Amino acid sequence: MxxxxxxxxxxxxxxxxxxxxxxxxxxxxxxxxxxxxxxxxxxxxxxxxxxxxxxxxxxxxxxxxxxxxxxxxxxxxxxxxxxxxxxxxxxxxxxxxxxxxxxxxxxxADRRRAVRAMIGAMAQDRLPELRREFGLDDDSSPFMHVYARYADEYAASSGATAEDFARVAAKNRAHGAANPRAQVREAISVEQVMAGRPVVGALTVPMCAPIGDGxxxxxxxSAPSPRSVELRSCVVGAGVRGRAEQVVADTAKRAFHRAGVAPGDVDVVEVHDAASPAELIALEQLGLAEHGEAVALVRAGKTGIGGSVPTNPSGGLISRGHPLGATGAAQIVELVEQLRGESGTRQVDGARVAVAENAGGYLGPEPAAVTVSVLVR
The missing domain is CATH 3.40.47.10 (Thiolase/Chalcone synthase)
Known part of the structure; x- marks a missing residue:
């Protein structure tokens, strides 16, 4: 990359x-x-x-x-x-x-153009409805409002707090600081994340993935080399408008089944943390934690490198960056290097099974597209 x-x-x-x-x-x-x-x-x-x-x-x-x-x-x-x-x-x-x-x-040069492009990742015939739903003007992107709503719903059902979301961001910023290809390479504290400029709801700027290029x-x-990593499964799912958010969980179940491994076998994971609450939600949707358990994992430091569920060692979207079309492939680059043992100070010791979750677009309340990949060395 x-x-x-x-x-x-x-x-x-x-x-x-x-x-x-x-x-x-x-x-x-x-x-x-x-x-x-x-x-x-x-x-x-x-x-x-x-x-x-x-x-x-x-x-x-x-x-x-x-x-x-x-x-x-x-x-x-x-x-x-x-x-x-x-x-x-x-x-x-x-x-x-x-x-x-x-x-x-x-x-x-026109900074609003990226916002207008992102609005294109929603159903255009429903834009007036979505703008009313999120209280937006005609030149605002709804996506951080979507993630703020996810954050509120998750907090209400799990007991997560804004400080927990800040812990995720600070952890990923620390990982990104060790990644020479990351867009944001400055570690910051939980307190600094909390004190960041507010975006919407519980979200501050350091909790949100930056716009970037890459x-x-x-x-x-089918002709592997000694350095190859096996792509056991790569499963695509599609969201359904109005359905309770389950497309990630359903896609993950199919991916693990096709790969012949269980969530408990996973050594390292990259998830789509366009905003930091999404990391906690994705860990539970992938089956790597029971509902509400991801909060305890991040509080105990178990989602960092050296923890039991090392998540986003690349820094995730929050630190590695999120140039949309490149993001899913970048997750695979990171995991292949992890499974080869080539990640330097970000290396997860003994990693043999990895999973990536990549989501995109919005139908409400589900994302429009999801892919879950399982890799084995």
Whole structure:
């Protein structure tokens, strides 16, 4: 993956090329070895006018030009959805090796453009209804309001407090400080998180993922090397409007079943913490903690590196950053390196089983798209 951050001097194309080149070099492969490319991006249409053929345009002039390519848009879950399609193509025998690339550039001179793009991850015919529901004006993004509502509901049912959400953020900021590719690399205290600028409800700025740019890439192959990690399952789920939020739990159950492992076997996990309360909720939806237990885990420090459920050792979306189309692939990069024992001071000792949860869009109250992946070394 590339370094994540706010890099207006780069483009989705240059970052995609860099990540793809790094992934192929890591796998000791060349472009000629790739049978198909799956490229994920969410907002290049709104941000930069590239509505279609994004991958073909961005890889033009490289050795990957002409390799069969499919473009994927699935909101924040695009990178992991591309991974699911690549795994299917390889498992079906259509290609021996596929390349997944996720890339996103959210930097723009017009700072409101990214907000307008994110509104596109909701059903447009329901926008007036959603704006009324969250009390928003016409130029505001509802997503942090969504996460604030999740936070309130979770707090009411579990006893979690704003300080617990701050503990999650501080833990992920500490992890991100040790990640040389993270967008935010400054550790802060729980007290500093609590004192951050308010966003909505219990959320402060340090509890929320920053807007940023970056790319990540993954090679999927049926011809493993000694450094390979097995992608046991990669399962996509779709939310249903009006249904009590269960799509993550349902998708996780299918992913664990297909992988032949149980939640209790997991050594390290990356979850979609677009806001810090989402980490606690996701741990319980994945079955890594019973309802309400995640609060006790974070209070006891067990979700940090060295704990019993090390979560988001990359720093998560809060610190590593959240360039949407790249996020799901970046989670896999982190977990592959963890399972290889290549994560330096962020290393989870003895990690052999890993899980990633990546969600995107909003139908209300469920996310629109979810992917859960299980990896084994």
């Amino acid at each position: 590339t370094d994540f951050g706010t890099v207006p001097n780069r483009t989705a194309a240059t970052m995609a090329r860099e990540a793809a080149g790094r992934a192929l070099a890591d796998a000791d492969l060349r472009a000629v070895d790739v049978g198909m490319v799956f490229l994920a991006n969410a907002f290049a249409g709104t941000m930069h006018g590239q509505e279609s053929v994004r991958g073909q345009a961005w890889l033009d002039g490289t050795e990957l030009a002409g390799v069969p390519l499919v473009n994927i848009e699935n909101a924040c879950a695009g990178g992991s959805s591309a991974l699911a399609l690549a795994r299917t193509a390889v498992a079906a025998g259509d290609v021996e090796t596929a390349l997944v690339v996720g890339t996103e550039q959210l930097s723009h 790319a990540a890439a993954v090679v999927v192959s």
